[in-house]
Amino acid sequence: MSIVLASSSPRRRELLERAGVVFEVVVSPAEEIHDAGMKPHLLCELNATLKAAAVAETRPDATVIGSDTLVFIDDMPLGKPADMDQAREMLRRLSGRTHQVCTGVCVIHPGGGKNVFHDLTDVTFRQLDDATIENYFSKVNPLDKAGAYGIQECGEMIVSEISGSFENVMGLPVAKVVEALE
Numbered sequence: 001m002s003i004v005l006a007s008s009s010p011r012r013r014e015l016l017e018r019a020g021v022v023f024e025v026v027v028s029p030a031e032e033i034h035d036a037g038m039k040p041h042l043l044c045e046l047n048a049t050l051k052a053a054a055v056a057e058t059r060p061d062a063t064v065i066g067s068d069t070l071v072f073i074d075d076m077p078l079g080k081p082a083d084m085d086q087a088r089e090m091l092r093r094l095s096g097r098t099h100q101v102c103t104g105v106c107v108i109h110p111g112g113g114k115n116v117f118h119d120l121t122d123v124t125f126r127q128l129d130d131a132t133i134e135n136y137f138s139k140v141n142p143l144d145k146a147g148a149y150g151i152q153e154c155g156e157m158i159v160s161e162i163s164g165s166f167e168n169v170m171g172l173p174v175a176k177v178v179e180a181l182e
Contacts, residue, residue: 001110002062003181006055011152011171012067019174021181028066030054034079040072041118044104049116052106063181066106069171071147073099078147087148088133091158094147095128098161101147101169107180115180119173121164123151128158 003021005012006028016023028051035043045068052066071078073093081087104118126132136157142148149158151169167174 002059004055004059004062004064006051006064006066009067009171011150015167015170015172015174016065016177019178021178023065026055026059026064028052028054030066032068034077036077040070040075040077040100040102041104041120043077044068044070044102045106045116045118046104048104049106049114052108052114056108061110063110064108065177065181066108067103067172069101069103069146069168071099071101073097080146081143081148084137084143087137087142088130090148091125091128091133091136091142094125094149096125098122098124099147103168103171103173105173105177105180107177117176117180119165119168119176121162121166121168123159123169124161124163125158126160132157 003023004026005023006026008027030050032047047068048066052064056064078090081090101121101123102118107115140150140153165173
């Protein structure tokens, strides 16, 4: 059985490889929906389904995994920042607070069967001053990360506590994905 990851994310690739999953990458051409009015988990699941479905059309022989991760605070999504100013603003907003990271996943099997699910993790940030934010950005590029941070890259500088799956915050709830593949 061929397995295809419909994502260009190096973090998702790393997580699946660590889990021993043999797969290939086909980047999805699907356009994500950005609708702050939707419930967070529904938005992530919808975007994951759009990504997986776009690749499944070209690879009906394969099991396709689509995924979408967003950071939410006060039920408002924080996607990838457009620039460094927006990244700074995101970390200031997250400073000293607990927010949620939601990853939606869609696994489409050959023949059309699918599993759609999500995982939620609570992440609490330390109090961040401007110097800490600049120091963090000197070590980590925030522009390709939802919420302008990566938990796996110097996360200890900004995060004080995680309640839930660390892998989910990285971008893929691997245990749930492996279960859906079985």
